[in-house]
Amino acid sequence: MPDTPAPTTPAPAATATPTFAPVAVAADLRPDGVRLLHSTTPLAPHEPSLVHAFRAGAAAHPGRTLLAQRTTPGEDAWRTITWGDAAVRVERLAAGLLERGLADRPVMILSPGGIEHLVLMLAAMSVGAPVVPSSVAYALTTADHAKLRAMADLVDPAVVFADGPEYAHGVAAVSAGRTALSADGAVDGTRALAALESADPSSLAAVRRRADSIDPGTVAKILFTSGSTGAPKGVINTHGMLTANQQQMRQAWPFLAAEPPVLLDWLPWSHTFGGNHNLNMVLMNGGTMWIDDGRPAPGMIERTVRNMTDVAPTVYFNVPAGYGVLLPILEADESAAAAFFASLRLGFYAAAALPQELLTRIRALARRHGSGMEMTTSWGQTETAPAMTTAHFRIDRSDTIGVPLPGCELKLVPSGPKQELRVRGPNVTPGFFRRPDLTAAAFDDEGYLRTGDAVRMVDEDDPARGLAFDGRIAEDFKLATGTFVSVGTLRPELLSAADGLLTDAVICGHDREEVTALAWPAAGHAGECDENGVPTPRLRDALAAALARLADGGRGSSQRIERLRLLTEWPSLDAGEITDKGYLNQRVVRERRAADVALVTAGSDDARIIHRPNSANT
The missing domain is CATH 3.40.50.980 (Rossmann fold)
Known part of the structure; x- marks a missing residue:
């Protein structure tokens, strides 16, 4: 395992294989209002473990190099x-x-x-x-x-x-x-x-x-959930789950089998995104992983950018917040952007919806550098090894989570104003380790796993256009009027309306008359707030205009944000505000920052509060 500045990675294939396989999906609507979807492409044979x-x-x-990591974080040499x-x-x-x-x-x-x-x-x-x-x-x-x-x-x-x-x-x-x-x-x-x-x-x-x-039934891992929706549980991951899921991805992304993937990845192996989806993609397809010692946060993202001078990833995985802090740097640094796009086939985001404006900017930057890369996403959980759906087609909206993978069956069950996604397939867990009670409660009477996530059809008449993520059912709340607020929908809409001014946001307003939010300025605008979080007049006016754009078109009270409070203290991983997968735990942030929630809810004239123009407090 020598120290070397340049690990050996797979050579590019002489003949490019298509990035995406054709979409083949069928849907049925039952008399009880339940919709069933499945891929019509059968799952091909694959390795048993x-x-x-x-x-x-x-x-x-x-x-071939399998794994490379910095000898010491922040240093130049790689250990391989x-x-x-x-x-x-x-x-x-x-x-x-x-x-x-x-x-x-x-x-x-x-x-x-x-x-x-x-x-x-x-x-x-x-x-x-x-x-x-x-x-x-x-x-x-x-x-x-x-x-x-x-x-x-x-x-x-x-x-x-x-x-x-x-x-x-x-x-x-x-x-x-x-x-x-x-x-x-x-x-x-x-x-x-x-x-x-x-x-x-x-x-x-x-x-x-x-x-x-x-064999496929042998237990490979016990992965504990992050606890964002309850106490951590030990999810059984069998070898068959893990290899089936990678075969499903091979069939959706055919180039994986012909062009061994090269990854630059920071995502933790204790969670299914980094430890199953990404690491197993390398192990199953003869690839190379470079451990990224950066993170999607100010002060850490610079390490990621530096690592890109050594690595030419073919697939890049990140969470939306990661793209939010990375993209402004790539837009300002031509050499870093050129390195990023040099061999890139796919840019992938998961764990939350990507703001539409980020999707637009990434594509514009790729075109500027002559890259034909595609952006894509999928949906999955720890219990599904993880991918159940993927968008193996060119996406035109950032909340799309794609279509069922081969061998996966989806069940959309009405739940109040939403549809809960339930799933079945060879990549779904047999249950929770030494918790038969939790296992029994997790599955419905047809053997579908209850996920707690909501989805909707992008086009009711065309299942090939896929599903859109509609938030976690448990994350949503009601206003005092009884109207539901869809956090998973409203948060990315706010970030898109802000057009790069904000890195992330937490939606507030449970049992209140109005929806409000806590938010963090994007890296390039953090200097426009003083140490107390008071924005400059320019930033205040720009964010007020964003709140006005969000409310355009007569949107109801649950679909607009009346007030916004900018925060200067970045969310804390140690305090549980950021999960290991890099997305905000909305509940934990609201609880830990209860004083900020109270301030923005009260609708005062505090200099740290930005009001929507023409709202009652303007």
Whole structure:
């Protein structure tokens, strides 16, 4: 695993394969008002497990770089591991697990994605042991580590691993009676990961026998939900779920099979977007992942931009807030934009709707740099491995989540003024680890998973145009008039109306007469607020005009925003305001910033409040 400034990545294919497969979807409307949708393309055969896919990839291209990470965050050098070297380490670590009697219980990993995380994950999977990647915040940002302890109590891991000394307290909280490991033994009470490796021929042979016997029903991971809609739950992810989902994506994006993906990715492996959708795309398609040590936040996004000078991603994944802070930099930096678009096939967003103005600006910037890249998105959950839908067609509206993937069945069930999305397919979880009560409640009487998300048809007469995301049903609220406010719809509409002035927003107004909002100025406009959050006259007038644009056309009280409060303190990941996947937890922000909510709700003449022109308080 040498330090090198330029890892070897797959060479571009000589003949370009289409980016998207043709859309083939059917819909039926039942007499009870329930709508059923499914892809008419059958799911093709695929690997039985991630282990089978990884071993085949290592045999086919052992010299290709599998993973690259900065030697130290913020430094220039990259540390890399090839597919072949990873296979050797994985097999030796798996042998060590077998020799020490650690192969029949889960392996819990407290630190983020990286080389040691990857080889230990694959080693555990190779002997049939589930992997439990924990949110970094659970190990680093709490004094009592209550969530971490609850997870460990539930899954009872044989091994606990962390990458560096900053995890010492987290390791100590859950390692009693368990084998504790760290990358180099620097964490108190741990042994170096290399000390577990074994080259004993009989143990290596036993590993190969176990790996051969892994089937689609073998549990690969136990992924804990972020808790944004309740207490974290351990979601069972089988190998069959994970490989089926990647095959579904191959069929929607045919170029993946012909052009191994190259990713620059910051998304955490403790969640399904980064750890399943993106990492597994590399593992299943012979690609290369570069770990991005940046984040979608001021002061961190600059690292992402710098990494783009070393990486030419073919697919780029981010959350809408990430594009919100990245795009102004690319628009102002021609060389960074040229590097970003050089090999890019797809730009992908998920976790929330992308504001329409961002979609328009990204496409304009791509055209300026001669790129034919497409923007796309999908919908999924931890329970669905994760993608159930994808927009494998050119999208013209940013709230589109696409059509069902091959093998996926969708059920749209009326729920008040909305339609709840329920799903069924080979990539859907069998349930929650050691919680039969939660499992029983999660599925309806036809075996569809209840998702709690709302969707609507883009065109009632043409299912091929796909679905639009309509927010989380539990996230919506009623005004005092009894009118529902669709947070998932109104938030991106506000950001689009603001036309690049705002990075993100939280919608307020539960049991009030009017809808209000808390919002953060975009990076290029943060200097237009003083330390108390008072905007300059120019920014105030521009945002007032945005609120007026949002209300144009006689929109009702639930579809417009009367007042806006700008915030200067960025949302806190440690406090749970930002989930590990990078989107705002609306409920947590409102609770933590109750004083700001009260201020904007009161409708005072406070200098920090921006009123919609012609509203009652103007």
